[in-house]
Amino acid sequence: MLEYVDKIRDIARRLLSENKVDVVIGFRQGSVPMMSEPAVISRPEDVDELYWDYNCGINLTNYLTKRPDRIGIVAKGCDSRNIVTHMVENQIKREQLYIIGAPCHGMIDRSRILAALGDQEPTKVVVNDSEIVVTGPGLERKFDRKEYLQNNCATCIHRNPVIYDELLAAPVEEQKLTNRYADVEKIEAMSPDDKWAFFDKMLAPCIRCYACRNACPLCYCPTCFVDEARPQWVGKSIDPTDVRTFHFLRAYHCAGRCTDCGACERACPVNIPVRLLTKKLNKDVEDLYGFEPGMVPDVRPPLDVYRPDDPGGFIK
Amino acid sequence: MSGNYYARRKFAVMKGLLEYMGLEPGRLQFSWISSAESTKFVEVANTVAEEVKALGPAKHFIKEKAEVA
Numbered sequence: 001m002l003e004y005v006d007k008i009r010d011i012a013r014r015l016l017s018e019n020k021v022d023v024v025i026g027f028r029q030g031s032v033p034m035m036s037e038p039a040v041i042s043r044p045e046d047v048d049e050l051y052w053d054y055n056c057g058i059n060l061t062n063y064l065t066k067r068p069d070r071i072g073i074v075a076k077g078c079d080s081r082n083i084v085t086h087m088v089e090n091q092i093k094r095e096q097l098y099i100i101g102a103p104c105h106g107m108i109d110r111s112r113i114l115a116a117l118g119d120q121e122p123t124k125v126v127v128n129d130s131e132i133v134v135t136g137p138g139l140e141r142k143f144d145r146k147e148y149l150q151n152n153c154a155t156c157i158h159r160n161p162v163i164y165d166e167l168l169a170a171p172v173e174e175q176k177l178t179n180r181y182a183d184v185e186k187i188e189a190m191s192p193d194d195k196w197a198f199f200d201k202m203l204a205p206c207i208r209c210y211a212c213r214n215a216c217p218l219c220y221c222p223t224c225f226v227d228e229a230r231p232q233w234v235g236k237s238i239d240p241t242d243v244r245t246f247h248f249l250r251a252y253h254c255a256g257r258c259t260d261c262g263a264c265e266r267a268c269p270v271n272i273p274v275r276l277l278t279k280k281l282n283k284d285v286e287d288l289y290g291f292e293p294g295m296v297p298d299v300r301p302p303l304d305v306y307r308p309d310d311p312g313g314f315i316k
Numbered sequence: 317m318s319g320n321y322y323a324r325r326k327f328a329v330m331k332g333l334l335e336y337m338g339l340e341p342g343r344l345q346f347s348w349i350s351s352a353e354s355t356k357f358v359e360v361a362n363t364v365a366e367e368v369k370a371l372g373p374a375k376h377f378i379k380e381k382a383e384v385a
Contacts, residue, residue, distance in 0.1 A: 020320065051376065065347070067366050173373075184336075186337060188336060192335070192336075192338050192341065193338070194341065195335075195336065195337060195338035196337070196338025196339075196375075196376060197338070198338070200340060223326045239379055241377055241378065241379040242379065244337070244377070244379070248333065248337060250336070251333065252329075252330060252333055253331075255326075255329045255330075256329070265364055266330075276332065277336075277337075280332065280333060280336045281329060281332075281333060284328075284329055284332045285329065286331075288325075288328055288329070301326055302325065303322075303324075303325050303326055303329065304323055305322075306321035306322050306324065307321075308321060310324055310325060310328070311328060312324050312328070314327075314328065314346055314347065314349055314354065315324065315327075315346045315347060316345065316347040316348075316363070
């Protein structure tokens with residue numbers, strides 16, 4: 001994907017110097033390996049800061065919300081679906097955007113690589129199509145790139161942008177997967193007590209930092225329910241009931257909207273697989289209402305519409 | 317009228333997530349009862365009470381009182 005770098009810079013330079021956009025939102029290299037960070041570029045002379053690699057897992061749509069200006073934005077498959085969601089939810093207008101579509105090969109899972117390295121600190125990470133080469137003081141390790149994809153990228157079936165003005169390369173082949181929801185089904189098959197215990201264990205490390213919420217392009221309420229004090233919807237402690245209530249509600253707010261971009265899980269400092277909650281919702285919304293979020297700009301979200309013959313067996 | 321239909325979608329998804337997280341099936345129940353259906357109300361209230369009794373006291377989503385020194 002490194003071949004995208006020059007193209008992104010060329011397009012950004014052209015858009016800015018021809019005054020087609022006010023800013024270009026993309027990635028720049030981070031100060032530590034495997035941490036490419038968002039960059040907002042507004043001057044043609046700064047476009048060489050822009051970068052692209054296998055660490056661009058942050059969802060850039062998060063930086064579009066309610067912007068009043070004209071924006072060029074680099075968008076992977078998932079970012080593009082969140083742009084569509086943003087348009088549907090009136091957070092941005094299509095005519096403000098110049099979407100630079102990036103057919104995606106999947107981002108790498110930084111946390112799993114760091115875990116495999118233990119105490120050793122990488123100073124340089126080079127990724128090519130087949131492997132990830134990690135080097136540092138007294139350290140040289142290779143990882144199979146496909147084995148170390150972010151979990152959501154491994155089960156992604158929309159790697160190509162669904163909406164764009166220009167593509168950085170020909171569309172990539174979409175993955176054919178037999179079952180994207182195996183992890184969710186495993187939990188569904190448990191007894192209620194086992195489910196409860198599973199999530200108790202999963203959520204135990206949560207420190208309520210809200211990084212999952214902050215990284216999520218769906219979370220743009222002016223005051224989040226967790227920050228509100230009157231009324232206080234959920235306790236602010238790390239009491240297990242408060243933690244569970246937070247995670248339940250955070251996920252539920254994403255119902256029918258989540259594109260499984262993985263930004264939440266990537267942002268979590270204690271590696272909680274929070275996507276197990278949103279994925280369940282994605283599965284249900286797909287099963288019940290045949291809806292996949294962010295695919296078409298002129299269809300209302302599933303929880304904003306109804307059909308008289310919707311499944312309703314649970315209502316007595 | 318249409319509010320019931322919107323709510324049905326929201327509840328269907330919410331019930332799915334709550335039970336996926338370990339809430340016992342039967343603890344959370346929904347019913348559509350019009351103000352003219354007094355007998356249905358009695359029936360539903362009795363069934364819900366029976367089913368919840370059978371499940372026993374709630375174990376989940378309960379917060380212990382904060383310890384105050």
